[in-house]
Amino acid sequence: MTTLITGASSGIGWELAKQFAAGGDDVVLVARSEEKLQKLAVEIRETHRVSATVIRSDFAETDGVDRLCERLRSDEIQIDTLVNNAGFGALGRFAELPVDRQTDMLMVNVVALTRLTRLLLPAMLATGKGGILNVGSIAAYQAGPNMSVYYASKAYVLSFTEGLREELSGTGLHVTCLEPGPTETGFGDDSGMGKLDMFSSAAMSAADVAAAGYRGYRKNDDIVIPGWKNRLMVTSAGFLPRIATRKLVAKMQSVSHAS
Ligand SMILES: NC(=O)c1ccc[n+]([C@@H]2O[C@H](COP(=O)([O-])OP(=O)(O)OC[C@H]3O[C@@H](n4cnc5c(N)ncnc54)[C@H](OP(=O)(O)O)[C@@H]3O)[C@@H](O)[C@H]2O)c1
DSSP, X not given: OEEEEETTTSHHHHHHHXXXXXXXXXXXXXXXXXXXXXXXXXXXXXXXXXXXXEEEOOTTSTTHHHHHHHHHHHTTOOOSEEEEOOOXXXXXXXXXXXXXXXXXXXXXXXXXXXXXHHHHHHHHHHHTOOEEEEEOOGGGGSOOTTSHHHHHHHHHHHHHHHHHHHHTTTSSOEEEEEOOOSEEXXXXXXXXXXXXXXXXTTOEEHHHHHHHHHHHHHTTOSEEXXXXXXXXXXXXXXXXXXXXXXXXXHHHTOOOOOO
């Protein structure tokens, strides 16, 4: 079996790649940072005795996914499990964040995830083995003022994954959404979330999050929310009116106006 992991150059994707390799899968490691991917590939080959292929891809580029699929075809690599993990966020007011960063976020978090799934799925259906593990976020369960595009992108990931799961039931394929809460990775610094108390005080390790996601995917769980605090947060949000949850998030993620 071969598993392709996007965003494998750091954080949760790095740890997920190690989980799948430890389970005996060959892995295809995808991201922009080729050197980091090569380092992980060496570690995986030495530790787990499976094959590890590195493919540099930039999903913010319009042809990023298609070029990745062409490379898979030319190298005759058949993907059994697709882990759509690549993603990033940005804290700040919608009207003030750079428009290109917002567009790139939608390209990576939404468009690439969808296109890659669509392009790899027919071959998976033909074998009836493997499946799809999408990495969403607990951000999917309510609106996120001052991070509106990121929260909306993760609501898409959850809705898409649930819909796909029903469409693929009975095919033999697993379809799981991993919904992490705050996790110690490059995401905190990159998004600006790391400086918020709500984030840093509750962060789990990437290894624990990936282990929960891997276990859940193997069992074909529909949704995996690692950590009891995160599960409590999602459950509570379900009981509150939407106006209350978005006001609460606005307070927790308050940012000052750019000057
Ligand atoms: N950390 C958290 O608190 C948290 C919470 C909930 C959900 N998540 C989700 O977990 C997933 C993994 O994030 P992480 O926390 O592990 O953060 P991370 O350490 O920053 O990893 C993000 C990964 O996405 C890749 N990526 C970013 N832009 C890309 C692009 N244009 N093309 C291809 N790959 C790209 C990065 O690789 P390169 O930079 O090398 O391209 C990196 O491997 C994301 O979907 C994130 O939204 C994270």
